[in-house]
Amino acid sequence: MPGQGMLILLSGPSGSGKGTVCSRLINTLRGIRLSVSATTRQPRPGEVHGRDYYFMSREEFEKLTGEGGFLEWAPIYGYLYGTPAGPVREALSRGEDVILEIDVQGGLQVKEHFPDAVLIFLIPPSRSALQSRLMARGTESQPEIEKRMLWADTELGFIPRYDYVLVNDRISDTVAVVRCIVEAERSRSARFRLPQDW
Amino acid sequence: MPGQGMLILLSGPSGSGKGTVCSRLINTLRGIRLSVSATTRQPRPGEVHGRDYYFMSREEFEKLTGEGGFLEWAPIYGYLYGTPAGPVREALSRGEDVILEIDVQGGLQVKEHFPDAVLIFLIPPSRSALQSRLMARGTESQPEIEKRMLWADTELGFIPRYDYVLVNDRISDTVAVVRCIVEAERSRSARFRLPQDW
Numbered sequence: 591m592p593g594q595g596m597l598i599l600l601s602g603p604s605g606s607g608k609g610t611v612c613s614r615l616i617n618t619l620r621g622i623r624l625s626v627s628a629t630t631r632q633p634r635p636g637e638v639h640g641r642d643y644y645f646m647s648r649e650e651f652e653k654l655t656g657e658g659g660f661l662e663w664a665p666i667y668g669y670l671y672g673t674p675a676g677p678v679r680e681a682l683s684r685g686e687d688v689i690l691e692i693d694v695q696g697g698l699q700v701k702e703h704f705p706d707a708v709l710i711f712l713i714p715p716s717r718s719a720l721q722s723r724l725m726a727r728g729t730e731s732q733p734e735i736e737k738r739m740l741w742a743d744t745e746l747g748f749i750p751r752y753d754y755v756l757v758n759d760r761i762s763d764t765v766a767v768v769r770c771i772v773e774a775e776r777s778r779s780a781r782f783r784l785p786q787d788w
Numbered sequence: 789m790p791g792q793g794m795l796i797l798l799s800g801p802s803g804s805g806k807g808t809v810c811s812r813l814i815n816t817l818r819g820i821r822l823s824v825s826a827t828t829r830q831p832r833p834g835e836v837h838g839r840d841y842y843f844m845s846r847e848e849f850e851k852l853t854g855e856g857g858f859l860e861w862a863p864i865y866g867y868l869y870g871t872p873a874g875p876v877r878e879a880l881s882r883g884e885d886v887i888l889e890i891d892v893q894g895g896l897q898v899k900e901h902f903p904d905a906v907l908i909f910l911i912p913p914s915r916s917a918l919q920s921r922l923m924a925r926g927t928e929s930q931p932e933i934e935k936r937m938l939w940a941d942t943e944l945g946f947i948p949r950y951d952y953v954l955v956n957d958r959i960s961d962t963v964a965v966v967r968c969i970v971e972a973e974r975s976r977s978a979r980f981r982l983p984q985d986w
Contacts, residue, residue: 711977716985746982754972755980767975770968774952777965779909782953784944787914 593783595682596775597704598622598689600768601697602712603742604667605724607758611712612691614765619772625678625690628654631669634729644674662692662699667734673700687772694745697752708775710768711752715759717742791981793880794973795902796820796887798966799895800910801940802865803922805956809910810889812963817970823876823888826852829867832927842872860890860897865932871898885970892943895950906973908966909950913957915940 602608616624628644630651639645646654651670655663663672673690681688692700694711701707714720720742724735749755754771758764775781800806814822826842828849837843844852849868853861861870871888879886890898892909899905912918918940922933947953952969956962973979 713982713986716983718985746986749977749980749982752977754975755977756975757983767971770971771975773965773968774972777952777954777969779947779950779953782947784911784947785914785955787916788911788944 593685593781595684595686595688596772596781597678597682597700597707598687598772598775599697599700599707599709600689600691600712601694601709601752602758603694603714603720603745604738605720605727605742606712606714607723607761607764608691608712610761611758611764611768612689614761615689615768615772618765619769622687622689622772623681625673625681625688627671627673627691628660628663629669629671631671661703662696664693664696664699666693667737671696687776689772694748698748701751706780708771709752709754710771711749711755712758712764713746713755715757791883791979793883794885794970794979795876795880795898795905796885796970796973797895797898797905797907798887798889798910799892799907799950800956801892801912801918801943802936803918803925803940804910804912805921805959805962806889806910808959809956809962809966810887812959813887813966813970816963817967820885820887820970821879823871823879823886825869825871825889826858826861827867827869829869859901860894862891862894862897864891865935869894885974887970892946896946899949904978906969907950907952908969909947909953910956910962911944911953913955 600608600612612624626640626644628646628651630646630648633645637643648670654660659675660672661675661678663670673692678688697709701709714723721739724730724738756764756767798806798810810822814820824838824842826844826849828844828846831843835841846868852858857873858870859873859876861868871890876886895907899907912921919937922928922936954962954965
């Protein structure tokens with residue numbers, strides 16, 4: 591019988607690159623699945639329902655909230671975002687590891703349900719790099735970018751409640767370190783069972 | 789100014805392969821140095837003074853003990869083994885990481901001096917694999933091998949006091965995971981300082 595899987599939360603300010611890191615990680619690491627979030631915002635070009643997000647109407651989202659169907663949910667920049675609870679719990683109990691890309695406050699909420707979750711905080715290399723990334727994305731207005739910059743400063747204050755912090759400078763380096771964190775955490779003595787032939 | 793380096797302790801029963809893992813690790817990971825232990829036992833074929841061990845007479849060893857020159861020391865199978873304190877403290881304060889190959893009890897002693905040390909426990913894949921390795925080494929008599937097997941059982945009881953446990957089946961896999969543990973621990977939020985341009 592497999593043990594319980596491990597829950598990894600990858601958080602960081604909007605523009606920290608957590609989405610890219612997550613999708614690259616999934617492609618290079620075995621035994622781990624990505625938790626797909628639900629959102630009421632519109633899909634960005636190239637985003638696919640069920641892969642990038644479950645895109646929902648506000649009505650659908652609020653119905654699921656009422657049924658206790660989210661591990662956490664929050665309004666972010668005027669839209670609702672949430673983590674459907676069912677798929678995460680099912681994967682963990684099958685012994686699969688699950689990684690969750692999530693905003694900072696949401697990460698801390700999930701940690702309350704899963705005290706053993708591994709929390710990774712991603713920051714862009716500098717304030718100016720964050721600003722450039724948000725502008726290059728071209729999906730937010732200038733006032734919205736400024737709001738996100740201010741919010742990023744607040745979020746950095748939560749770093750001490752995270753287990754790991756990575757400066758996301760070169761994406762390939764960041765992915766390599768996240769992989770290492772997962773590998774290392776799989777070897778934690780708290781998760782260890784002595785093989786039968788001992 | 790560099791922060792304080794990190795101390796990693798690699799422990800395991802005699803025959804777990806910790807020596808081989810350590811020397812391979814040192815050759816493939818940058819920014820880490822191996823702490824060289826002192827011992828009163830005779831060099832095995834191929835072992836070099838100052839690289840594998842500081843080989844000392846019992847008189848020299850006891851003199852250094854009296855001067856508080858060891859982080860830990862212990863009699864093991866009739867010989868004295870110890871970790872000279874000076875080189876470890878100096879490397880750490882220069883911001884270098886130090887890895888220490890050490891028996892299980894010694895590792896726990898060092899942890900008392902360095903509460904932030906990262907403890908890794910290495911076990912052979914099975915009891916029979918351990919026995920084969922000790923026999924293949926050809927340096928211990930049959931009664932001595934039996935003594936080490938019994939002692940290994942006692943040592944396994946200390947696993948919960950270690951941070952990580954690795955089953956040393958394929959040496960290259962083990963080295964890869966130890967590298968990951970070092971990389972992951974370097975990204976611990978407790979060791980993190982926000983870059984200046986934030």
